[in-house]
Amino acid sequence: MAGSFSLCRELRMRISEVELDHAFADTLETDQVFQHWLLAGSRFGRFADTARLLHEEQSRVRKAKHWWKHWWIKLNDGTESETDLFAVFEAPGGLRFAFHIENKPFDGKLTFDQAAAYRRRAIQCARTPKWLHYHDLETVLIAPRGFIDRYQDCSAQFDRALSYDEISAFVPLFGAASFAAA
Numbered sequence: 157m158a159g160s161f162s163l164c165r166e167l168r169m170r171i172s173e174v175e176l177d178h179a180f181a182d183t184l185e186t187d188q189v190f191q192h193w194l195l196a197g198s199r200f201g202r203f204a205d206t207a208r209l210l211h212e213e214q215s216r217v218r219k220a221k222h223w224w225k226h227w228w229i230k231l232n233d234g235t236e237s238e239t240d241l242f243a244v245f246e247a248p249g250g251l252r253f254a255f256h257i258e259n260k261p262f263d264g265k266l267t268f269d270q271a272a273a274y275r276r277r278a279i280q281c282a283r284t285p286k287w288l289h290y291h292d293l294e295t296v297l298i299a300p301r302g303f304i305d306r307y308q309d310c311s312a313q314f315d316r317a318l319s320y321d322e323i324s325a326f327v328p329l330f331g332a333a334s335f336a337a338a
Contacts, residue, residue, distance in 0.1 A: 171333045173261045176320075177241055179329040180259070180298070181224040184243060185211050190326040195245070198294050198316065200253050207245040210252070213288055214244060227287075229277050237273055244288045254278065254290040258314070260299040260307075261333065271297075271313035298323060300333070 183190045195204040214223040227242040241257035256278040260266055274295045281287040294315045297304065301319040304311045311317045324331030 171261075171329060173240075173259055173264070176261065176298075176329060176333055177225065177259055178222075179327050180257075180323065181222065181241055181243075183327045184224075185209060187326060193326060194255070197318075198255075198296075200245070200247075200292070200294070203245070203247040203251075203253075207247045207253075210244045210246055210288060214242070217286060217288060227281075229281055231273065231277060231280060235273070237270070237277060239274070239277065242287075244290050251292070252288060252290040253292040253294070254282070254287070255294050255296055257296045257298060260297065260303055262300045262303060264299070264303065266297075266303075266307045266310045268310050268313070271307075271310040274314060 184194065191207075191209060192204045195201060195207055200207065211223045218227075224241050224243055227239045228236060229238070230236045239256045240259045242254065243257070244252055244254045246252045256274055258266075258271075258274060278293045278295055282291065282293060283289050295313075297311055297314040297317040299307075299311075299317065299320065301321060304317045304319060320330040320333050
């Protein structure tokens with residue numbers, strides 16, 4: 157038992173939110189099966205086989221090291237906040253839709269206001285050049301199952317919550333992070 161606790165503590169120290177974000181984005185960019193799974197479970201499921209991730213376009217408009225990372229916005233009320241992972245897809249015919257994804261590790265905190273701001277921010281960013289003129293969106297919380305259960309009211313502010321266990325079928329690092337949260 158002491159060995160298991162030690163292993164959990166080691167994993168918690170080694171797998172950071174940033175590492176998980178990178179693994180998620182890298183897999184989203186390179187793995188068609190993961191893309192299909194993400195899209196198929198969303199409100200955009202009808203485009204799961206045909207939509208294209210606009211990561212290169214995001215890189216060009218952003219001129220940042222990572223196409224997906226920490227997109228900041230100043231809301232109309234003057235507050236500023238960020239989206240951990242941002243991904244825009246384009247379906248045939250030019251329809252663009254975005255995923256605004258918040259990653260919360262096992263020891264993260266989530267306030268109701270932070271969760272609710274995700275939708276406001278996503279709506280405000282739609283149809284703007286910096287955010288690639290997307291027309292529709294989905295907000296997604298990714299977190300260990302225990303976190304989602306613990307913050308049910310906050311989790312409900314997102315269109316969808318995906319557990320690390322679910323994601324680990326495609327991104328193995330999330331399995332280790334999920335184990336560390338247990």
